[in-house]
Amino acid sequence: MKAVREVLSGTKSLLVGMRLTLREFFKPTITVQYPHQTLPMPERFRGHIELKADPETGRPACTACKLCERACPSDCILVDGAKREGEKKKSVTEYHLDFTKCSLCGACIEACPSDAIQFSKRYNLASPTNDYRNMDLVQRFQDRAEKK
Amino acid sequence: MSHLEPFLPAIRLILFLVGTVAFVGLNAAYLVWVERKGAGRFQRRPGPTEVGPQGLLQPLADGLKLMSKQLIVPPGADATLFRLAPAMVIAPALMCLATIPYSESFFAPRDLNIGLIMVFAFGSINVMAIMLGGWASRNKYAIISAARVVSQNVAYEIPMLLVVITLLMVTGTMNLNDIVRQQGPYIWDWNLFRVWQNPLMPVTFVIFFICMLAETNRAPFDMAEAESELVAGAFTEYAGMGFGVFFMGEYANIVVGCSLATVLFLGGWQSPIGLFPGIWWFFIKMYALIFTVVWIRWTFPRTQFYGLLNLSWKILIPVSLATLVLTSVVMKLPLLF
Amino acid sequence: MIAPKDSPAGASSNETFTLNLGPQHPATHGVLRVKLTMDGEYITRAEPVPGYIHRMHEKMGENRTWAQYLPNTSRVDYLSAMTYTHAYVGAVERALKLEVPLRAEFIRVITSELNRISSHLVGWGAFVMDLGGFTPILYAFDDREKILDLLEAVTGSRLTYCYYRFGGVANDVDAAFLEGCKAFVTHMRPRLKFYRDLVTDNVILRNRLEGIGPVSADMCRRYGACGPVLRGSGVAYDVRRAEPYSIYDQFDFEIPHYPQGDSMARYNVRMDEIEQSLRIIEQAVAKIPEGPVMGKVPRVLKLPAGDTCYATEAARGRLLVRITSDGKDTPYRVRLRTPCFCNLSLFEEASQGMLLADALAFMGSLDLVIPDIDR
Numbered sequence: 001m002k003a004v005r006e007v008l009s010g011t012k013s014l015l016v017g018m019r020l021t022l023r024e025f026f027k028p029t030i031t032v033q034y035p036h037q038t039l040p041m042p043e044r045f046r047g048h049i050e051l052k053a054d055p056e057t058g059r060p061a062c063t064a065c066k067l068c069e070r071a072c073p074s075d076c077i078l079v080d081g082a083k084r085e086g087e088k089k090k091s092v093t094e095y096h097l098d099f100t101k102c103s104l105c106g107a108c109i110e111a112c113p114s115d116a117i118q119f120s121k122r123y124n125l126a127s128p129t130n131d132y133r134n135m136d137l138v139q140r141f142q143d144r145a146e147k148k
Numbered sequence: 149m150s151h152l153e154p155f156l157p158a159i160r161l162i163l164f165l166v167g168t169v170a171f172v173g174l175n176a177a178y179l180v181w182v183e184r185k186g187a188g189r190f191q192r193r194p195g196p197t198e199v200g201p202q203g204l205l206q207p208l209a210d211g212l213k214l215m216s217k218q219l220i221v222p223p224g225a226d227a228t229l230f231r232l233a234p235a236m237v238i239a240p241a242l243m244c245l246a247t248i249p250y251s252e253s254f255f256a257p258r259d260l261n262i263g264l265i266m267v268f269a270f271g272s273i274n275v276m277a278i279m280l281g282g283w284a285s286r287n288k289y290a291i292i293s294a295a296r297v298v299s300q301n302v303a304y305e306i307p308m309l310l311v312v313i314t315l316l317m318v319t320g321t322m323n324l325n326d327i328v329r330q331q332g333p334y335i336w337d338w339n340l341f342r343v344w345q346n347p348l349m350p351v352t353f354v355i356f357f358i359c360m361l362a363e364t365n366r367a368p369f370d371m372a373e374a375e376s377e378l379v380a381g382a383f384t385e386y387a388g389m390g391f392g393v394f395f396m397g398e399y400a401n402i403v404v405g406c407s408l409a410t411v412l413f414l415g416g417w418q419s420p421i422g423l424f425p426g427i428w429w430f431f432i433k434m435y436a437l438i439f440t441v442v443w444i445r446w447t448f449p450r451t452q453f454y455g456l457l458n459l460s461w462k463i464l465i466p467v468s469l470a471t472l473v474l475t476s477v478v479m480k481l482p483l484l485f
Numbered sequence: 486m487i488a489p490k491d492s493p494a495g496a497s498s499n500e501t502f503t504l505n506l507g508p509q510h511p512a513t514h515g516v517l518r519v520k521l522t523m524d525g526e527y528i529t530r531a532e533p534v535p536g537y538i539h540r541m542h543e544k545m546g547e548n549r550t551w552a553q554y555l556p557n558t559s560r561v562d563y564l565s566a567m568t569y570t571h572a573y574v575g576a577v578e579r580a581l582k583l584e585v586p587l588r589a590e591f592i593r594v595i596t597s598e599l600n601r602i603s604s605h606l607v608g609w610g611a612f613v614m615d616l617g618g619f620t621p622i623l624y625a626f627d628d629r630e631k632i633l634d635l636l637e638a639v640t641g642s643r644l645t646y647c648y649y650r651f652g653g654v655a656n657d658v659d660a661a662f663l664e665g666c667k668a669f670v671t672h673m674r675p676r677l678k679f680y681r682d683l684v685t686d687n688v689i690l691r692n693r694l695e696g697i698g699p700v701s702a703d704m705c706r707r708y709g710a711c712g713p714v715l716r717g718s719g720v721a722y723d724v725r726r727a728e729p730y731s732i733y734d735q736f737d738f739e740i741p742h743y744p745q746g747d748s749m750a751r752y753n754v755r756m757d758e759i760e761q762s763l764r765i766i767e768q769a770v771a772k773i774p775e776g777p778v779m780g781k782v783p784r785v786l787k788l789p790a791g792d793t794c795y796a797t798e799a800a801r802g803r804l805l806v807r808i809t810s811d812g813k814d815t816p817y818r819v820r821l822r823t824p825c826f827c828n829l830s831l832f833e834e835a836s837q838g839m840l841l842a843d844a845l846a847f848m849g850s851l852d853l854v855i856p857d858i859d860r
Contacts, residue, residue, distance in 0.1 A: 014689070016683075044639070044656065104642065105556035107553065371617075
């Protein structure tokens with residue numbers, strides 16, 4: 001008798017399961033068909049870093065203090081700068097990022113005293129050339145400024 | 149038209165042959181599409197969408213991919229048997245389909261009064277084909293998996309045949325055409341609800357369905373091809389179209405099994421409202437059963453091998469024997485009074 | 486189904502063959518190699534060979550400053566990354582005696598519990614997928630998307646959050662996050678019932694899992710197994726109760742444990758833990774105070790010489806981080822005692838005489854993440 005009850009309860013569990021999947025069958029799909037559709041990136045999304053502009057001068061706010069270079073755990077950053085005529089602090093001339101090593105930890109952004117770098121929102125980064133091993137952030141800053 | 153009269157049987161024969169082969173081929177290809185779309189929808193995702201509208205050309209892409217691969221025969225394998233096995237999986241399915249009555253007039257096969265037995269006779273060749281495929285591969289894991297498939301199929305043929313014997317007692321004929329004609333057009337006239345002769349007829353149908361799933365190695369009874377000893381089981385050594393033909397054979401067997409279930413239990417081409425010819429009603433019922441097969445696959449996990457055999461020997465066989473005895477008693481009861 | 490001591494194969498029981506459950510295998514969820522010595526279908530010896538993903542996290546600890554090590558902690562067990570960072574950050578805070586503001590503690594608890602739920606969802610889905618049910622993992626990933634979206638809005642990352650800092654957390658959370666947590670809790674409870682009806686009560690699954698891989702509490706103690714594995718053998722040990730850290734002593738939650746010790750018990754422990762985590766999140770969201778999220782931290786971190794330990798309850802068990810400092814700005818030694826290494830060591834003894842497919846089910850019930858074994 002116990003065996004019969006087990007068979008019946010087992011069959012019932014199977015039928016319950018089938019009813020549940022049938023309900024799911026008629027629900028809409030969850031998939032976002034990338035690349036035909038995209039999702040909005042949240043504000044704090046971590047893409048590779050980019051230089052921010054100083055609101056007064058319009059040039060990168062980075063003073064090449066190299067605190068980000070020291071803070072980075074993966075040795076991705078190489079910064080160099082020189083003092084411009086009549087300015088107290090240095091201005092950045094070279095900012096190289098090796099994005100193949102970057103772990104998007106944000107230590108560089110937190111270390112920066114001049115609020116000069118931020119996470120970008122770029123995630124479509126597949127490229128046939130190897131141009132993420134040595135990203136020139138100053139050049140990218142200028143390209144972005146020109147586009148605007 | 150009159151000068152075509154003597155050729156009509158020949159034309160019908162050729163049409164039927166071409167139609168059956170085309171039907172099996174198309175079904176095997178597009179059941180893959182149905183399965184993938186169905187799997188997708190059960191999992192709240194769209195399934196194939198890129199190749200053709202709604203992914204309808206996906207089976208073509210898959211077929212092209214399989215055909216472009218080199219057919220390697222492993223060294224030391226028995227080449228004849230190796231190449232024969234896939235053909236032996238498809239051919240019986242084609243033969244079985246020749247006996248199934250799709251409709252009452254044009255597409256009906258000849259009145260074979262052993263129609264039912266013929267289906268099972270050809271169906272058991274399938275088992276041998278998989279064993280041949282596993283054996284001829286000369287691969288340890290393929291042989292183990294093929295042996296498992298054989299024991300699974302043998303274990304599930306027994307309740308299937310017991311169930312069919314019960315049905316034979318109820319219908320009194322093995323002629324599939326007559327079995328369909330005995331059932332009426334409405335749902336309550338189907339064999340499924342013929343409970344005055346066999347009180348457990350719905351249980352009989354369920355057992356038949358489960359055995360059909362096990363015979364065709366479908367989930368949840370597919371451990372032979374899915375989990376078997378870390379590799380692909382009996383079909384490990386088959387590349388490209390050889391594997392493709394096994395796959396097609398599996399879907400052809402599903403079509404045969406569901407067609408048989410429709411004919412035996414669900415009234416075949418009988419229709420309650422004569423909107424379209426009977427063949428469309430047949431297809432509606434058959435595809436509803438195929439949808440259920442897909443549904444079951446994507447809902448349940450796999451049984452363990454001994455669980456599968458336990459189910460057959462300890463549950464299905466006793467129940468089908470009990471049904472058989474009960475049916476014979478119930479059918480003879482009026483004679484006592 | 487366990488073979489008797491004398492194998493039924495009889496004379497051929499001397500013929501065993503070696504099978505590699507190789508580093509590449511769909512069921513081991515990572516690069517784990519297990520050398521199986523098989524007698525026909527039964528396993529006579531299983532020797533796990535870890536090390537295929539040894540990335541020298543502990544050595545990296547010696548070459549990086551205290552703050553530079555933070556990204557490493559997430560990558561040891563990427564599914565349960567928050568709790569690993571919590572252990573490391575907690576160890577440094579304990580050494581420096583830093584004060585963490587209460588709001589930051591609440592945020593840490595909420596994010597850790599969300600992380601635990603998402604880790605259990607992956608473990609559950611992958612486990613059922615190994616057993617042949619391909620659909621529940623996708624339902625689990627749908628729920629997990631909601632958690633990941635919540636955490637992405639706060640931290641910016643979806644898997645390897647580098648969110649906790651010494652003395653607090655990196656960013657504050659806003660009201661939208663707290664509302665999202667409440668909405669998630671409301672969404673998840675019916676889903677748990679759905680999973681119970683679809684999978685847990687399913688007779689096929691129960692036949693696959695009940696009685697498979699029985700592990701006694703004594704065996705767990707011998708190997709140092711912890712987490713759901715230990716709780717599935719009847720021992721109600723949870724670091725959040727045994728060695729309370731952060732503010733877990735303020736929350737009311739139970740420790741699910743089952744006495745049977747088989748794979749079904751471990752499965753049930755994980756499902757119940759999701760429910761308990763939902764309870765903790767509810768309470769934390771209701772009680773979270775306003776305030777700063779970062780305490781006072783010295784500019785350059787130099788820990789006093791000595792050892793400090795900190796243990797947390799990760800999704801897979803007890804994680805212990807022990808840091809040894811010699812007064813410099815890089816650690817002298819960072820020792821990670823990870824739960825999966827000890828959980829895996831059960832496999833050798835427990836799998837003797839098992840069928841291969843049952844052994845795979847057993848391994849799935851241990852919920853291993855291989856980078857956690859190798860570090």
